[in-house]
Amino acid sequence: MRKTLKELAGLIQGSIKGNEDIIIEGTAKAEEAKRGEITFAVSKKFLDKARNGQASAVIVPLEIKNFPKPIIRTKNPRLAFAQVLELFTPQIQRFSGIHPTALIGKDVKLGKDVTLGPYVVVGDRVRIGDNVYLSSGVYLGNKVVIGKDSFIHPRVTILDDAVIGEQVIIHSGTVIGVDGFGFVKKEDGSYHKIPQVGRVVIGNEVEIGANVAIDRATTGETRIGSGCKIDNLVHIAHNVTLGKNVAIVALAGISGSSTLEDGVILAGQAGVTEHVTIGSNTIVAAKAGVTKDTGSGLFVSGFPARLHSKQKRAKAIANRLPRLVKRIRELEKKVAE
Amino acid sequence: MRKTLKELAGLIQGSIKGNEDIIIEGTAKAEEAKRGEITFAVSKKFLDKARNGQASAVIVPLEIKNFPKPIIRTKNPRLAFAQVLELFTPQIQRFSGIHPTALIGKDVKLGKDVTLGPYVVVGDRVRIGDNVYLSSGVYLGNKVVIGKDSFIHPRVTILDDAVIGEQVIIHSGTVIGVDGFGFVKKEDGSYHKIPQVGRVVIGNEVEIGANVAIDRATTGETRIGSGCKIDNLVHIAHNVTLGKNVAIVALAGISGSSTLEDGVILAGQAGVTEHVTIGSNTIVAAKAGVTKDTGSGLFVSGFPARLHSKQKRAKAIANRLPRLVKRIRELEKKVAE
Amino acid sequence: MRKTLKELAGLIQGSIKGNEDIIIEGTAKAEEAKRGEITFAVSKKFLDKARNGQASAVIVPLEIKNFPKPIIRTKNPRLAFAQVLELFTPQIQRFSGIHPTALIGKDVKLGKDVTLGPYVVVGDRVRIGDNVYLSSGVYLGNKVVIGKDSFIHPRVTILDDAVIGEQVIIHSGTVIGVDGFGFVKKEDGSYHKIPQVGRVVIGNEVEIGANVAIDRATTGETRIGSGCKIDNLVHIAHNVTLGKNVAIVALAGISGSSTLEDGVILAGQAGVTEHVTIGSNTIVAAKAGVTKDTGSGLFVSGFPARLHSKQKRAKAIANRLPRLVKRIRELEKKVAE
Structure with a gap:
């Protein structure tokens, strides 16, 4: 899949700084991105990685005004990256339909476009909504109900x-x-x-x-x-x-x-x-x-568990214990004198 | 199922205070019990919940002499409640027998009334006692032994x-x-x-x-x-x-x-x-x-791990650390004077 | 299987002290070994157990020069014991080959001597190396690769x-x-x-x-x-x-x-x-x-986490806290006087 930076900015409702016509063909983490890929960076650490890496463009927060590469500025770069990643994720080819080895109990109601994979076992009086996917070896007991569009992985x-x-x-x-x-x-x-x-x-x-x-x-x-x-x-x-x-x-x-x-x-x-x-x-x-x-x-x-702030204070004092012991020893000396 | 309070008291060997002829049709926790149901309560907190809730009767410890609802007084209310819960639990309808997809190895001995569910795999030289239930997808290796009346859940x-x-x-x-x-x-x-x-x-x-x-x-x-x-x-x-x-x-x-x-x-x-x-x-x-x-x-x-009593004492002293620090500071001031 | 002590010493490259012709028929832990079995011992505790137990011979570290039973002295007694244990472990008889209930996807490459057990499901475009064993109910998704001689247990x-x-x-x-x-x-x-x-x-x-x-x-x-x-x-x-x-x-x-x-x-x-x-x-x-x-x-x-040595010092001081409290109290008394 190939998208222009402009198309991606439209998808994630961000504004571009830099060449909006460059072609993006994938996504990756800042340190792994190659030429032609887009990454995202929020903290200084990852902005540096993005700057020094090979990524062709970077999704950044609004407060970043200038960057040596084309950027898309957006309110929530993490969310934006998730959306771009979704776009570039190829649709997986999977088995669909009712596999001949799937066993179905009595009085079961199946919605539209339900998949029951190999060796699935469905109990009695089960109700399964539209577009539910039960992968290989899933077991449903009696009277189980599964809402539409749910995906249940193998076993x-x-x-x-x-x-x-x-x-x-x-x-x-x-x-x-x-x-x-x-x-x-x-x-x-x-x-x-x-x-x-x-x-x-x-x-x-x-x-x-x-x-x-x-x-x-x-x-x-x-x-x-x-x-x-x-x-x-x-x-x-x-x-x-x-x-x-x-x-x-x-x-x-x-x-x-x-x-x-x-x-x-x-x-x-x-x-x-x-x-x-x-x-x-x-x-x-x-x-x-x-x-x-x-x-x-x-x-x-x-x-x-207690408030983390209190926990930290207690830890800090505990860390000062060796010094406290010294102070007590000195006091004892002075008082003895 | 419907039981009189008297019948339940007989089952759990308790003594009734209140109307022994009321009809009980189920069990629930103190705060969820409805009219016609029995609950149990041991601590003050749950006795209060039982008093204010809708339960028609309550299983209580012997030390409870008076209660604004019918009670069954018994030595171990938790155990008694478990027994009443068993009584009201409907028998579950399950597959029984040897499913045609169950695979059985060589030299296997099956007791009476054994169930092997769908896609069960049993290895060689296995011995399974009477009334054992192997649910869907159970795997038994070679030479496994299972005693009578055992129940093995799916997978x-x-x-x-x-x-x-x-x-x-x-x-x-x-x-x-x-x-x-x-x-x-x-x-x-x-x-x-x-x-x-x-x-x-x-x-x-x-x-x-x-x-x-x-x-x-x-x-x-x-x-x-x-x-x-x-x-x-x-x-x-x-x-x-x-x-x-x-x-x-x-x-x-x-x-x-x-x-x-x-x-x-x-x-x-x-x-x-x-x-x-x-x-x-x-x-x-x-x-x-x-x-x-x-x-x-x-x-x-x-x-x-060490004795909990010692652990608690150590924690208590640790909690007094900030005050100890103050006391040392004051001592230092006085000694300096 | 029966081996002389001499044969075992050859296998683990150790030197014998005692009768090298005794027959060993099995291995066990020091406290459980019976006559005719060999065990191993590294620490004083287990050397004592081996001495007092019934084992006919003991694998020991080089520094052990004398022992009241036949010994094999070797650099790494644990490793040696593992090797002897391997020798005495009977080969397990297992199903081998492609079970008729195993389901194989499209464009799958199977090496030589691969086993797919009952109810195994293999996705599309999978590559499985020589001598791989997939036990009952194993699921492989699409494009999975498994190298030769790997063993995947059930489910x-x-x-x-x-x-x-x-x-x-x-x-x-x-x-x-x-x-x-x-x-x-x-x-x-x-x-x-x-x-x-x-x-x-x-x-x-x-x-x-x-x-x-x-x-x-x-x-x-x-x-x-x-x-x-x-x-x-x-x-x-x-x-x-x-x-x-x-x-x-x-x-x-x-x-x-x-x-x-x-x-x-x-x-x-x-x-x-x-x-x-x-x-x-x-x-x-x-x-x-x-x-x-x-x-x-x-x-x-x-x-x-921090250095364990520091952690221990901190714990030691914390354990001295009750004594510190006493010392402060005494100081306060003296200063008040």
């Missing part, structure tokens, strides 16, 4: 009763609707299983990474709000509620019945204990452990 | 030589019998693989979550004792030994050749290094890292 | 465009080529997906554990160097670069665009943030979090 397991929204992407190996980890300890030290009879309900435009595990509710629902983005190897326990646009990074885990309100970000390897609520737009740092309710719009870190 | 992989007990539940995506992570570093910096030729042996009434990985032993056995409960995304390395009724919460990991004695609880994201033993009934807090042998009946936290 | 998913080297082992449930976790936040708080159009390139003699997730690059390549060993449940994000012989232990995670140079060891549950480089042969302790570039040949721990 995803969606167990009984789960409801998946529209335009949802689920990556390989993920399991939706696992029994929650619920047991009662008996007097002899053994555990009695609590039946897990609730379900998982996932909103629209959710993306879930690979080898994630999301538990069904004990009773009621485990809820993943619309727009949530979940990375690889994340654990979400029974009866958890995620609001809208919650982002959860790899290897994080959320214990039973906790709530993450709209816009919360849970960074990598962070954890949340049971029955707590994290207020909207709060950011939980990597490896932090949230043990109690947390307000909105905060940045918390550490375990137990 | 579980059980590799050669593993022995699984009776009434075991294994959730989707889990892999049993992975090669352990064993290598010898050579002089040129590369690693030489140590053959992993042992096996995994799992006792009775064990439940294992989704996307768990359990390694086979290098030689000998990796052992999971009867009654163990393992949550999602847990890693268990080669030659680990779990006693009876050990509980391991999500995203925890146990390194090679370590032992967790009976009744140990390893909380979420905790870790255990190689060749250590954790004494019976010790609780390891979330995110803790156990680096040396630990006695029985303790509560340990932090990394390296 | 591994290798997505479009991935390139896998020679003699690579990938364990069950692992997913290669997942979309990276890349989104742009929009003004309304929702996320816009950045297309992930790069690929994964894996070198030779790499081993990857079970239920691992490796992301494809946004553009360009996620690279796993030759000789890397990756344990179970590890997360590797888009555009990560691993040098040669990097070892990553279970439940560790590496964020986008970071580099681990040759010989780095990342211990269990450790994490690495985005865009950092860890110098060659540096060891990152368990649970550590690396947040900035790190030199070569270091041992770092903690979060944020």
Whole structure:
């Protein structure tokens, strides 16, 4: 595909500084871009890389007025780059239609243009919306519902009763609707299983990474709000509620019945204990452990998690400890004298 | 299903206070229960929720003498609730029998009423007990043994030589019998693989979550004792030994050749290094890292893990650091005078 | 299999002290070895176990001159033991050839002696080298390349465009080529997906554990160097670069665009943030979090990670805090007087 810089500027609603007729044939990161490709740069570090690299043009923020190469100035260069990348991404040729090895249960309703890949297994009373793609080896239990335009990658397991929204992407190996980890300890030290009879309900435009595990509710629902983005190897326990646009990074885990309100970000390897609520737009740092309710719009870190600013102050004082020890020693000397 | 409160009290061996003839048609959490449903409450918080909610009756501990709704008083309300929940859980209709797409190896012995779902693959010389259920896409390697009444969810992989007990539940995506992570570093910096030729042996009434990985032993056995409960995304390395009724919460990991004695609880994201033993009934807090042998009946936290009481004292003193700094400054002033 | 001690010594290039004609029929750990078996021991602890156990012979380091049982003295007893273990490991009988249920796409090139197990799915334009083994249920996307002598365990998913080297082992449930976790936040708080159009390139003699997730690059390549060993449940994000012989232990995670140079060891549950480089042969302790570039040949721990020696000193001082508090109190008393 070949586009002029002018055409790209139109697509991303940016303004050009430099030759608007140059031809762009691809996109790449600043340090990897070759002649004929466009890149983007926001920070000084990447502006330098773009300047010194071979890219023919650069998407930059509005505050950049001058640059030794043709630029497109735009409000959100990252978003603009994503859009240009989409434009240059070749459409992938995939199998489409119902593969002869796909097994379909009783009373299943399939929308228009649904694909069921090889060795897909669909349970009874399942409803699948228009244009849904189930890749090879996907398993759907009974009464599962999948909204239109969703894409389920190979070997995803969606167990009984789960409801998946529209335009949802689920990556390989993920399991939706696992029994929650619920047991009662008996007097002899053994555990009695609590039946897990609730379900998982996932909103629209959710993306879930690979080898994630999301538990069904004990009773009621485990809820993943619309727009949530979940990375690889994340654990979400029974009866958890995620609001809208919650982002959860790899290897994080959320214990039973906790709530993450709209816009919360849970960074990598962070954890949340049971029955707590994290207020909207709060950011939980990597490896932090949230043990109690947390307000909105905060940045918390550490375990137990508290305000990152306090955490940093505590660390700073801890780092001064060797000097404190010296000061005490000197005081002791003087007082002894 | 409809039951009188009296019938339920009989089932859970509790005593009723209030109208024993009311009809119960379901169960739910205190805040979600509707008229006609029964809930349970142990703590003040949930007793309040039950009082203010719509539940028609509540299962409570013996110490509750009066309540504005009909109650069933019982020694272990959680266990009682689990039993009532079981009663009200509708039997799920599932495929049963040997699916025509299931592939069975040579010299396989199947018990009575065994189900092999679609696309199940069973290796050679496998033995499967009565009433075992292998869901869609389960893979069993050669010489695997599965005891009666076990339920294996879709897409579980059980590799050669593993022995699984009776009434075991294994959730989707889990892999049993992975090669352990064993290598010898050579002089040129590369690693030489140590053959992993042992096996995994799992006792009775064990439940294992989704996307768990359990390694086979290098030689000998990796052992999971009867009654163990393992949550999602847990890693268990080669030659680990779990006693009876050990509980391991999500995203925890146990390194090679370590032992967790009976009744140990390893909380979420905790870790255990190689060749250590954790004494019976010790609780390891979330995110803790156990680096040396630990006695029985303790509560340990932090990394390296030590007694939680000591850990808390250390944290308390650390929190007083800013005040200590002030006190030193004042002393310095006075001494200077 | 039966071998004389002399034959084993020849294999591992060691020298015998004791009766070289005794017959060895197997190998086991020091405490589990039975009469007729050989074990190995390096540390005093295991030398004692070997002395008191039933093993008929022991592989030991050169510095051991005398021992009450026949020994083979060798430079690297671990490596020697691995070689003896290989010798005694019976060849496993497996299905070989192209199973009738294996589905093969268009324009696929298969080398000699390739096995495609039951329910394997191979996409279009795939190239598979000689003697590659794809176990049951493996999925290969379009244009995947697999080098000769590689072994892919059941239910591994290798997505479009991935390139896998020679003699690579990938364990069950692992997913290669997942979309990276890349989104742009929009003004309304929702996320816009950045297309992930790069690929994964894996070198030779790499081993990857079970239920691992490796992301494809946004553009360009996620690279796993030759000789890397990756344990179970590890997360590797888009555009990560691993040098040669990097070892990553279970439940560790590496964020986008970071580099681990040759010989780095990342211990269990450790994490690495985005865009950092860890110098060659540096060891990152368990649970550590690396947040900035790190030199070569270091041992770092903690979060944020720093030199382990500094970390330990800081911990030691922190442990002395209660005594510091006492010293301050005494000073205050004296000064008040």
